[in-house]
Amino acid sequence: MIAKSFAERLLGIALSGGADFAELFCEVTKNNVVSAIGNKVERANDTLVSGIGIRAFKGTRTVYSSSSDLSPEGMIACAKAVAEAMGEKTNAPSVVLTERVFPNAHPTLFVPTDTEAKRRADLLLTGCNAALDYNPAIRQVTGSLLGVDHTVLVANTEGLFATDRKIRTRIAVSALAANESDSQSGYSGPGSGCGLEFFEKVSPESVGKEAARQAMVNLGATYCPAGRMTVAIENGFGGVIFHEACGHSLEAAAVAIGASQMAGKLGQRIANPKVTAVDDGTIPNAWGSINMDDEGTPSQRNVLIENGVLKSYLVDRLGSRRMGLPMTGSGRRQSYRFEATSRMTNTFIENGPDKNEDIIASIENGLYCKHMGGGSVNPLTGAFNFAVSEGYLVKNGKIEGAVRGATLIGTGSEILQNIDMVGNNLACAEGMCGAASGSIPTNVGQPLIRVSMITVGGR
Amino acid sequence: MKFEKLKQILDEAAKDAGIVDYEIYYQSGSSLSADALKDEINSFTSSTEGGICFRCVVDGKQGYASSELLTADALRELPKIALSNAKVSSSEDEMFLFAGSPSYAKVENVQAAFPEASALCQSVLELQKSLYAESEAVGDGTQSGIAYFEDEVYLCNSKGLNLSNRVCGGFRYADVVVRKGEEAENSLAFAYEQDEDACKELAQKTVDAACARFGALTVASGKYPVVIDGKVFCDFLSAFSPIFSAKNAQKGLSRLAGKEGESIASPLVTIVDDPMREGSPIKTPFDGEGVATARREVVKDGVLTMLLYDLSTAKKAGVASTGNGQKASYAAPVLIAPYQFSIQPKNKSREELLALAKDGIFVTGCKGFHAGADAVTGDFSIESYGFKIRDGKQAEPIKSFTISGNVFELFKEIGAVGNTMFWGMPSGFTAFGSPDIFLPSVSVAGE
Numbered sequence: 015m016i017a018k019s020f021a022e023r024l025l026g027i028a029l030s031g032g033a034d035f036a037e038l039f040c041e042v043t044k045n046n047v048v049s050a051i052g053n054k055v056e057r058a059n060d061t062l063v064s065g066i067g068i069r070a071f072k073g074t075r076t077v078y079s080s081s082s083d084l085s086p087e088g089m090i091a092c093a094k095a096v097a098e099a100m101g102e103k104t105n106a107p108s109v110v111l112t113e114r115v116f117p118n119a120h121p122t123l124f125v126p127t128d129t130e131a132k133r134r135a136d137l138l139l140t141g142c143n144a145a146l147d148y149n150p151a152i153r154q155v156t157g158s159l160l161g162v163d164h165t166v167l168v169a170n171t172e173g174l175f176a177t178d179r180k181i182r183t184r185i186a187v188s189a190l191a192a193n194e195s196d197s198q199s200g201y202s203g204p205g206s207g208c209g210l211e212f213f214e215k216v217s218p219e220s221v222g223k224e225a226a227r228q229a230m231v232n233l234g235a236t237y238c239p240a241g242r243m244t245v246a247i248e249n250g251f252g253g254v255i256f257h258e259a260c261g262h263s264l265e266a267a268a269v270a271i272g273a274s275q276m277a278g279k280l281g282q283r284i285a286n287p288k289v290t291a292v293d294d295g296t297i298p299n300a301w302g303s304i305n306m307d308d309e310g311t312p313s314q315r316n317v318l319i320e321n322g323v324l325k326s327y328l329v330d331r332l333g334s335r336r337m338g339l340p341m342t343g344s345g346r347r348q349s350y351r352f353e354a355t356s357r358m359t360n361t362f363i364e365n366g367p368d369k370n371e372d373i374i375a376s377i378e379n380g381l382y383c384k385h386m387g388g389g390s391v392n393p394l395t396g397a398f399n400f401a402v403s404e405g406y407l408v409k410n411g412k413i414e415g416a417v418r419g420a421t422l423i424g425t426g427s428e429i430l431q432n433i434d435m436v437g438n439n440l441a442c443a444e445g446m447c448g449a450a451s452g453s454i455p456t457n458v459g460q461p462l463i464r465v466s467m468i469t470v471g472g473r
Numbered sequence: 474m475k476f477e478k479l480k481q482i483l484d485e486a487a488k489d490a491g492i493v494d495y496e497i498y499y500q501s502g503s504s505l506s507a508d509a510l511k512d513e514i515n516s517f518t519s520s521t522e523g524g525i526c527f528r529c530v531v532d533g534k535q536g537y538a539s540s541e542l543l544t545a546d547a548l549r550e551l552p553k554i555a556l557s558n559a560k561v562s563s564s565e566d567e568m569f570l571f572a573g574s575p576s577y578a579k580v581e582n583v584q585a586a587f588p589e590a591s592a593l594c595q596s597v598l599e600l601q602k603s604l605y606a607e608s609e610a611v612g613d614g615t616q617s618g619i620a621y622f623e624d625e626v627y628l629c630n631s632k633g634l635n636l637s638n639r640v641c642g643g644f645r646y647a648d649v650v651v652r653k654g655e656e657a658e659n660s661l662a663f664a665y666e667q668d669e670d671a672c673k674e675l676a677q678k679t680v681d682a683a684c685a686r687f688g689a690l691t692v693a694s695g696k697y698p699v700v701i702d703g704k705v706f707c708d709f710l711s712a713f714s715p716i717f718s719a720k721n722a723q724k725g726l727s728r729l730a731g732k733e734g735e736s737i738a739s740p741l742v743t744i745v746d747d748p749m750r751e752g753s754p755i756k757t758p759f760d761g762e763g764v765a766t767a768r769r770e771v772v773k774d775g776v777l778t779m780l781l782y783d784l785s786t787a788k789k790a791g792v793a794s795t796g797n798g799q800k801a802s803y804a805a806p807v808l809i810a811p812y813q814f815s816i817q818p819k820n821k822s823r824e825e826l827l828a829l830a831k832d833g834i835f836v837t838g839c840k841g842f843h844a845g846a847d848a849v850t851g852d853f854s855i856e857s858y859g860f861k862i863r864d865g866k867q868a869e870p871i872k873s874f875t876i877s878g879n880v881f882e883l884f885k886e887i888g889a890v891g892n893t894m895f896w897g898m899p900s901g902f903t904a905f906g907s908p909d910i911f912l913p914s915v916s917v918a919g920e
Binding site for chain 2: 059065077078084132388389392
C-alpha cells in the first residue's frame with residue numbers, strides 16, 4: 015500500500031508539529047453485499063474503501079487527520095494537517111521503520127470478494143428459500159450475504175511497520191411469520207473470520223430455517239409479563255449480557271477518563287466467584303478475531319474477570335498513556351476515518367461449575383431466554399438493556415410457553431453479582447458493535463447462565 | 474481529480490463495457506472538529522474524503538459498484554463490476570433511470586466557514602469551561618466538542634440528468650458527568666452552531682438534566698399515563714420510520730400496506746416530511762435518483778395520506794415518486810427514507826401535558842431502539858428513565874424501567890400533543906422531530 019520509505023517520511027512530517035509519537039493507518043477494503051427479498055436477489059453492491067489516517071500524540075493530547083486521497087500529495091497534506099494542528103514547528107525528525115510480520119492465525123480458502131456474484135447470490139437464495147419453505151405462515155423473508163477483504167498497514171514512530179489482512183463472511187436471514195391478526199419476526203445471522211468455505215460448516219439452509227423457526231415460535235407466543243424475576247440466558251448470543259453489562263465499562267476509553275462504573279476496581283471482587291470472563295482476539299477464524307489490532311499491537315487473550323475478581327481492562331494506546339497500563343491489543347476501528355480506541359474482540363464468560371439442567375430446574379417462576387437480540391449500555395452508570403428475541407416462561411423448574419416482546423434491563427455491577435449459576439455449554443455468536451471508533455465485528459458468548467434477579471420489561 | 478475528469482473516464486469505460494443506461498454519483502466532503510476533556514483540548518481531527526458510485530440498469534435490473542480509490546485504473550473497473558452485479562439481480566421490480574424533474578428547490582448556498590484551528594480550540598475550551606461553571610457537581614469524564622462539516626454531491630446519468638448540491642454546517646455537543654457522593658449521572662445534548670439560542674443554553678440545560686437524575690428511584694410495574702419528551706419521541710419516529718416506506722409496504726414488511734386514506738393515528742397526529750426545512754443545515758432538493766424532493770404531509774389529522782416512494786415503487790403503484798429514494802452515502806444503494814420527518818406541534822404546553830397525566834410518568838430518556846423496536850411488527854420494549862408525575866407536576870427522578878407496546882396502537886392512543894418542537898441529531902440527510910406526546914396508558918416494567 016505504502017512503501018516503507020514513504021511511511022517514514024509521512025511520520026517525520028507528522029512529528030514535526032512537536033508531537034512525541036505519530037502513527038499512520040492505511041487501508042484498502044473490498045466489501046460486497048448481495049441482498050434479497052423473498053426468493054429474488056434485490057441487488058448486489060461492491061464497495062472499495064481506501065484511505066489513510068494519521069495520528070499524533072503529545073502526552074495525552076491527540077491530533078487525527080484522515081483522507082481518502084492516497085496520492086503522495088494527498089497523504090503528505092494529511093501528515094501536514096496533523097503537524098499544523100499540533101501547533102509547534104520543529105524540523106521533521108528522521109524515522110526508521112522495521113517491518114514486522116505477525117503470523118496469520120485465520121487462514122482463508124476462498125476470499126469472498128474475489129468470488130463471482132452469482133455464487134454468493136445462489137448461497138443467499140438457498141437460505142431465503144429454506145425460510146420461505148419452512149411453513150406456509152412464513153410470509154416474507156429478507157436476507158443478505160456480506161463479504162469483506164480488509165487490508166491494513168500500521169506504522170508508527172516506535173519503528174513498527176506491519177500489515178494485516180482480515181477476511182470475513184456473513185449471512186443473515188430475517189423471516190416474517192403472519193396469521194390473520196398478527197405478525198412476528200425471527201432472525202439468524204452467523205458469520206466467520208474466513209471466506210466462503212464458511213458455508214461448508216454452516217449451511218445456508220440451516221440459517222434460513224432457524225430464522226423461520228424463531229418467527230413461528232414468536233407468532234404463537236403471548237406477551238411476556240413485566241416485573242423482577244429469575245432469568246436463565248442461553249449460550250451463544252446470550253453473551254451480549256456480558257458485552258453490554260460489563261465489557262463496555264472495561265474499555266479504557268471510559269475507564270481512563272473516569273466515565274466508567276469499573277474505574278478504580280482492578281483487583282476487586284466485582285462479580286459472583288463463578289464468573290470468569292475473557293476477551294480473546296486470537297481464536298482462529300472467529301468473527302471478532304484479529305492478528306494485530308488497528309494500532310499494530312498483536313492480539314492476545316485477556317482474562318478480564320477471574321473467579322469474580324477484576325483482572326484487566328481493555329487498553330488501547332491512548333488508554334495506556336492515560337492509565338499507565340500495558341496495551342492489550344484492543345485498539346480497533348471501523349475504518350481509516352476513525353481514530354482507534356479500546357474495543358472488544360471475542361468476549362465471553364467461561365464455562366462454570368453448574369449443570370445446565372440444574373439451572374432450569376432451579377427456577378420456580380422465571381424466564382428462559384433462548385435467543386437474545388442486541389442491546390446497549392451507559393458505561394458511566396452501567397445501565398444496560400437488551401432484547402429477548404426468543405423467550406419462554408419457566409414454572410416449577412420446567413420450560414413452558416413462549417413469550418415475546420421482553421427486554422432485560424439492569425446495571426452492570428448488580429447483574430455481575432446476580433449471575434449465580436454458570437453452566438458448561440460455552441458457545442459464541444457474531445454481532446456488530448457500535449461505538450466511538452465505528453462499527454466493528456465482535457463475538458459474544460457464554461454457557462447457559464442464571465441471573466437470580468433482573469427486571470424484565472414486558473406488558 | 475475533478476468530477477468532470479472522473480466522469481469522462483467512467484463514460485468511456487461504460488461505453489467499452491457496452492452499458493447504455495448508467496448513473497454516476499460522486500460525493501466529497503471535509504470535516505474539522507475539536508473536543509475537550511477536563512480543561513484541555515483532548516483531540517483535534519480533520520478529514521477529507523470522496524467516493525464515486527457507478528450504477529447501471531440493464532434489462533430493468535440494477536448493479537452497483539463504488540470506490541474511494543479514484544485512480545483511472547480503479548475507475549475503469551467500476552462499470553464491469555456493476556454490470557456483473559446487475560446480472561445477478563432477479564428482482565421483479567423494474568429499475569430505470571430518470572431524466573430530471575421540471576424544477577428543483579433552490580438551496581441558499583451558505584459558504585462553509587471552517588474556523589482556524591486555534592479559534593476552534595478556543596471555542597471548545599470556552600464551552601468546556603461553561604459546563605464546569607454550571608455546577609460543582611460537574612466532574613471527570615465531562616467532554617464537549619464542536620464539529621464542522623461540508624459535503625458536496627454530484628449526480629448525473631445517461632438520460633441527461635446533471636445535478637449538484639452542497640451542504641455545510643456545524644454543531645456542538647456537551648457530554649456531562651456529574652457526581653454527588655457515590656452517585657454518578659450523565660447527560661448528552663447537541664446544538665447546531667447556527668442556532669445561537671440553543672448554543673447559549675446548551676451548558677445549562679445539559680448540566681441541569683444530569684443533576685436532575687440524582688437520587689433516582691425505581692418504579693412499580695404497571696400501566697401508567699405517560700408523557701414522552703419530544704427529544705425521546707424523535708427516536709420513536711426514527712425507529713419506526715421504515716413503516717412509511719412504499720418498498721416495505723409492497724414487500725409485506727409494513728403494516729401500513731394498503732392503508733392510504735385510512736385512519737392510522739389519533740386525529741391529533743400530523744406527520745410532515747420536509748427536505749428543505751428552515752433551520753436545518755441539511756437541505757436536500759433532489760434524491761439519490763435525481764427526483765425533486767418536496768414537503769409532504771404523510772399523515773394528516775391521523776389519516777395516512779401517502780407512503781414514501783422512489784421511482785421503482787412509484788411505478789409499481791401507479792403514482793409519482795415522492796423523491797424519497799435516498800443514497801445515505803455515495804456507496805449506499807437507493808433506499809426509501811424520509812428527510813426532516815416530524816410530528817407537527819399542537820397547542821399543549823409541557824405543564825398542561827403533565828397535568829393531563831396527573832399521576833404518571835414523564836419519560837425523558839430511552840435507549841436500545843436498535844434491538845428493542847421491531848419496525849415490521851411494531852412491537853417495542855425500551856429501557857427508559859424519567860420522572861414521576863404527581864398531581865400533574867414533575868416529581869422525583871426514576872430509573873431502570875421499560876415502556877412496552879406496539880407502535881401502531883400507540884399512534885392511535887396519542888391523547889395530546891405538545892406545542893414545542895424538538896429535533897434529534899441528523900444522520901445523513903435525515904433527522905426526526907417531535908413535540909412532547911401524552912399517552913393515557915402505557916405498560917411500564919420496573920420493580
